[in-house]
Amino acid sequence: MSNILRTVQLALKSLMLHKLRSGLTMLGIVFGVFSVIAMLAIGEGASQQAQKQVLQLGATNIIVRSVKPPRENASAQNQNSFVLRYGLKRADYDLLSRTIPTVLQAVPIREITKACRYLHREMNCRIVGCTPEYLDMNHLELAQGRFISDKDRREKTNVCVLAAQTAEELFQYQDPIGQSVKIADRRYAVVGVTSAREASAAIGGSMSGQEYNKDIYIPLETMRVRMGDLDIDRRQGSFSAEEVELNQITLTISDVDQVVPTAGVIRESLQGTHKSGNDYSVVVPQELLKQAAQIRTIFNVVLGSIAAISLIVGGIGIMNIMLATVTERTREIGIRRALGAKRQDITTQFLTETIVLAGSGGLIGVLLGLSTPLVFQGMKSVAEQFFFESGGGSEFSEMFSNLNPQVVPASLPLAFGISVGIGVIFGLYPARSAAQLDPIEALRHE
């Protein structure tokens, strides 16, 4: 068996005799192997994405957000009012933070988008009314100065902390600390600037992605007294008004195992206070793992079937070609038998050729598989253009567009091994039928 290399070399030589035929025969295996690698890469990407999100949002956190109810309902309820009232109330905050024992801390925030200015420079910012805990909870870091303190809350001071991009756009080369920013006709002294932070990914429909870099943070209490709950938006002759007390409450739960049961309690408690039940949503980061498993399953089923079908069809194609090859080379088989080849030698020869053929297909498939992230990117842009136009922002499309496949290193030898296995399985019959030929008949074959 020291001549394995030579055997492989000679097998390659026979295959190279029909380059096009060999190439076409390999295609099935190429796609099959590619699908196997892509399937595992997408599954891995989905679970990594979910884990990252869970880490960002905190595995022990539950996020309750206000959601603007669908228009039809809203107009029916508030027929006599221009003001749309919805969302979480301060009473909800009290309820949740005081009545549920597993809740360690609850952090409320209020968000409004407003124009902010410094001198002549103006930009639209997300004004976030928050508490000191907000900083750690969102993994924000300070670049300069301090964050909002409890004293600011108590005294309802007009201070603000700028996010990185806000500071850069409003102040450019100036040091913002000690200056003041004008928001809705009031001035707020800048006490700190946060460092730039990667935007958080959206979570399936109920929570859109948050970009932290265009924010201004002010104390929640200050926001309440200076701006109120009413947000009036006038533009081009129409105007809308919304009254929201809190946009979000982030609850930290005492123990990881308690998160899911506590989420159930929260949902029940809120059902009591929100009769319509459609103006808030409860997001449990841990449930993202379940979503990731769902994505994984979807892709496993789709790509798994593609892989299985390609591999089987590819295998049958290989078998077909090898049977044709055996017929075509009957005389060669006769010659080899006359020169001393045993049946086993003939089996080995044709099996080697099949394995080399399938293995080469496998190798190409592995190379293609390595480019999965690129291919996926291309698929994504095509899919976004043609399929998600109408249902844009649907849960699945959002998961899909946030997905970055990660090629699993172990999948490469695995997929290659599968291709070789296909070669063995589908090569055995043609190789054996070649070996069973009668040498005299084979020699006489034209």
Added chain:
Amino acid sequence: MSLAAQVIDLQKDYMLGAVPVQALRGVSIDFPRGDFVAIMGSSGSGKSTLLNLLGALDRPTRGKYIVGGRDVSSMTDDELSTIRNEKIGFIFQSYNLIPQYTVLENIEVPLHYRTGYPKIGDREQQRIRELAEMVGLGDRLDHRPFQLSGGQQQRVAIARSLVNDPEIILADEPTGNLDSKTEQEIMEMLLRLNREGRTIIMVTHEPAVARLAKRQIYMKDGVIAGEGVFPG
């Protein structure tokens, strides 16, 4: 004089459809070492059957075929392969080279099937080159069969038949597809091998070729009809 091979009362029956045919009906021949035998006969005389048996491609129905001191008639398929590989060198009418292989690779083929699959090393590569040069193809080592003339292809086949240093060389109408000039060259080569001590058994239709052998055997209806020096 020791025998290279010996057949004793060789018989071969086979079924042609439903009809049993006796292709060989008792043939006994001794082949001393260094012999050069031409087997002649019309088609259907049983000479092809005899050649297949001599080539260990088939087993006789009855009788014995002894080559290299061993009786082939009761061997397994694998043992027959080993005998073909070690004791017999084949030369065919239609050369039977492997089309995708070069001259060197074609000569190498029998080495792949040696018992125990020893490595084909430098010594073997050297021998392959020497054989190629001996048959006058030293300058065409990397040519493929379709790039060679019939005579050149047959030389490759002769080199290939010698690579395992066999007891007997079986030539099945080795000049049947060649013009007379090339025929002469090939026959000279066989005669030279015979002078060097090889045992050659050759099947041929042509009396002119048969005449060059040391002795001739005429087959008819599955038995030996005549034997002797031409024209017998």
